[in-house]
Amino acid sequence: xxxxxxxxxxxxxxxxxxxxxxxxxxxxxxxxxxxxxxxxxxxxxxxxxxxxxxxxxxxxxxxxxxxxxxxxxxxxxxxxxxxxxxxxxxxxxxxxxxxxxxxxxxxxxxxxxxxxxxxxxxxxxxxxxxxxxxxxxxxxxxxxxxxxxxxxxxxxxxxxxxxxxxxxxxxxxxxxxxxxxxxxxxxxxxxxxxxxxxxxxxxxxxxxxxxxxxxxxxxxxxxxxxxxxxxxxxxxxxxxxxxxxxxxxxxxxxxxxxxxxxxxxxxxxxxxxxxxxxxxxxxxxxxxxxxxxxxxxxxxxxxxxxxxxxxxxxxxxxxxxxxxxxxxxxxxxxxxxxxxxxxxxxxxxxxxxxxxxxxxxxxxxxxxxxxxxxxxxxxxxxxxxxxxxxxxxxxxxxxxxxxxxxxxxxxxxxxxxxxxxxxxxxxxxxxxxxxxxxxxxxxxxxxxxxxxxxxxxxxxxxxxxxxxxxxxxxxxxxxxxxxxxxxxxxxxxxxxxxxxx
Numbered sequence: 001x002x003x004x005x006x007x008x009x010x011x012x013x014x015x016x017x018x019x020x021x022x023x024x025x026x027x028x029x030x031x032x033x034x035x036x037x038x039x040x041x042x043x044x045x046x047x048x049x050x051x052x053x054x055x056x057x058x059x060x061x062x063x064x065x066x067x068x069x070x071x072x073x074x075x076x077x078x079x080x081x082x083x084x085x086x087x088x089x090x091x092x093x094x095x096x097x098x099x100x101x102x103x104x105x106x107x108x109x110x111x112x113x114x115x116x117x118x119x120x121x122x123x124x125x126x127x128x129x130x131x132x133x134x135x136x137x138x139x140x141x142x143x144x145x146x147x148x149x150x151x152x153x154x155x156x157x158x159x160x161x162x163x164x165x166x167x168x169x170x171x172x173x174x175x176x177x178x179x180x181x182x183x184x185x186x187x188x189x190x191x192x193x194x195x196x197x198x199x200x201x202x203x204x205x206x207x208x209x210x211x212x213x214x215x216x217x218x219x220x221x222x223x224x225x226x227x228x229x230x231x232x233x234x235x236x237x238x239x240x241x242x243x244x245x246x247x248x249x250x251x252x253x254x255x256x257x258x259x260x261x262x263x264x265x266x267x268x269x270x271x272x273x274x275x276x277x278x279x280x281x282x283x284x285x286x287x288x289x290x291x292x293x294x295x296x297x298x299x300x301x302x303x304x305x306x307x308x309x310x311x312x313x314x315x316x317x318x319x320x321x322x323x324x325x326x327x328x329x330x331x332x333x334x335x336x337x338x339x340x341x342x343x344x345x346x347x348x349x350x351x352x353x354x355x356x357x358x359x360x361x362x363x364x365x366x367x368x369x370x371x372x373x374x375x376x377x378x379x380x381x382x383x384x385x386x387x388x389x390x391x392x393x394x395x396x397x398x399x400x401x402x403x404x405x406x407x408x409x410x411x412x413x414x415x416x417x418x419x420x421x422x423x424x425x426x427x428x429x430x431x432x433x434x435x436x437x438x439x440x441x442x443x444x445x446x447x448x449x450x451x452x453x454x455x456x457x458x459x460x461x462x463x464x465x466x467x468x469x470x471x472x473x474x475x476x477x478x479x480x481x482x483x484x485x486x487x488x489x490x491x492x493x494x495x496x497x498x499x500x501x
Contacts (some may be wrong), residue, residue, distance in 0.1 A: 004045040012037040039066040054105035103445040115287035119236025124157030124202030139248035154231040156205035167194040176252035212320040212476040219327025295334040320476040348436040363423035374427040430455040
């Protein structure tokens with residue numbers, strides 16, 4: 001909650017309390033001063049912080065009380081305040097309910113601050129629009145019929161000037177984002193006031209001649225914006241991080257000409273499909289996402305040589321490339337790592353796809369899972385089966401879960417091989433699937449719905465960022481690696497599970 005919002009809410013409560021003062025002389029003068037101050041702070045709030053639709057009741061109440069207080073100067077108090085007892089009671093009850101609802105909105109939909117990157121370097125950001133002329137777009141329409149991508153880069157920067165870039169810059173995007181979670185479009189409009197910690201198109205830091213490149217793949221129905229804190233954190237520690245908006249797999253992607261695409265890949269799946277069909281479609285979607293990553297890497301090679309204009313020209317260390325992703329984006333990171341240019345990768349709580357297409361990946365790979373996902377793996381490790389009651393509660397069938405088990409066995413084999421090659425398998429206590437994205441900061445309502453876990457969002461983010469950085473430092477910079485050696489007292493919630501394999 002922003003300072004002036006808190007102040008306005010406090011003053012509104014004061015105005016409500018004053019309505020219960022029966023000495024009209026005291027009430028008249030005090031209301032005039034309090035409502036006048038409230039009105040002045042309201043104007044300042046609107047000019048400096050910007051309005052929020054969630055505060056409309058608060059705005060209306062303050063304006064009404066100011067008008068009534070001013071009228072009371074010129075008109076006999078009885079004319080303004082001599083209202084029947086029932087109307088006074090009902091009016092005050094309405095105000096109480098309105099202020100409680102406003103307080104609820106402020107709590108559930110705060111204008112929050114993203115965690116500050118811990119590295120010593122400032123952060124810059126730039127957005128690219130790439131068109132893959134070799135691939136037709138199969139998930140929807142594009143201007144030229146070809147696969148188009150928006151890619152945002154965070155990188156080490158010289159000391160920036162001016163304001164930070166916005167967290168999510170477009171209000172149209174915010175409307176689609178709210179709809180993606182089944183909420184009214186206006187509820188996320190306040191996110192336009194949240195800023196990140198990067199300066200738009202700032203100069204690349206001169207501390208090093210070149211920085212390792214890391215590609216990132218968001219999950220199903222997600223967005224590049226929802227990995228801002230991870231990208232900023234890595235950039236502040238000396239990495240160039242490119243997060244890909246997988247067109248038609250994001251909740252919304254806006255292109256330079258104003259076109260907005262939304263998530264259509266969910267239409268590929270249907271409750272009527274059996275497991276084999278669902279797996280086939282997921283593998284097919286996965287191939288497109290993997291090609292997005294490889295194509296993006298190709299474009300950064302062109303940026304490196306100056307064939308695509310950017311201040312990143314010549315500043316990337318393309319001999320040290322990593323990749324990470326969340327959910328199906330984690331599977332994409334794993335699948336893309338078969339490309340010989342990519343040295344290492346990280347899967348954040350994502351089940352793998354295309355398991356039967358090729359042999360296991362022989363590269364260091366880090367798997368960081370939620371507590372819930374670990375339970376699925378433990379079911380397979382311990383050869384447990386669901387009871388009929390559990391299947392009914394899950395809305396699943398034994399045939400479906402048996403096939404899931406077979407895939408998880410293959411997935412565990414891939415994890416074992418990753419450990420043999422120098423990777424690790426971790427899970428973080430009290431986390432759920434969306435704790436691995438910036439969704440966890442947007443609203444505590446996600447915690448109430450069980451989408452994020454009991455762990456504090458800032459703590460989850462801190463732990464995930466620490467282990468990601470340590471892993472990339474170890475294999476892309478040949479330094480650190482302390483956290484990869486085993487359990488650490490500084491992170492008691494992070495558990496190593498390779499022993500269970």
